[in-house]
Amino acid sequence: IVEIERHVYQSSKGGKIFCPLEDSARTIFAATPKFAQQLSHKYSQGNANSVCSDLKENHNRSVAKSTVQNVTDWVGSIACAQE
Structure with a gap:
């Protein structure tokens, strides 16, 4: 397991939290694209x-x-969405 620090942002009015790392890492429920592919195949x-x-x-x-x-x-x- 690799641990990394991540920064999250929220407006001063509250609301939804934004995490640039999660947005740009293309994770799926905390799974990397490769791990998601592996799970899907298995x-x-x-x-x-x-x-x-x-x-x-x-x-x-x-x-x-x-x-x-x-x-x-x-x-x-x-x-399905890409078909």
């Missing part, structure tokens, strides 16, 4: 539980089932 071969097991066994990376589902749903919606 998910297309099985289910969320098998993806979580594979990532834990082969990459020593614990990922919640909901994260797999959220990221792959988002990637799927992007793919």
Whole structure:
């Protein structure tokens, strides 16, 4: 896990918080584009539980089932929108 500092901005009137790093990094639910691609590929071969097991066994990376589902749903919606 890599930890980096990120700056967030909000107007003096409150409201929505803006984080330039998240906006320009093209993250999907905190997943990089490459990791989102990896999750989508693995998910297309099985289910969320098998993806979580594979990532834990082969990459020593614990990922919640909901994260797999959220990221792959988002990637799927992007793919459908581009068709």
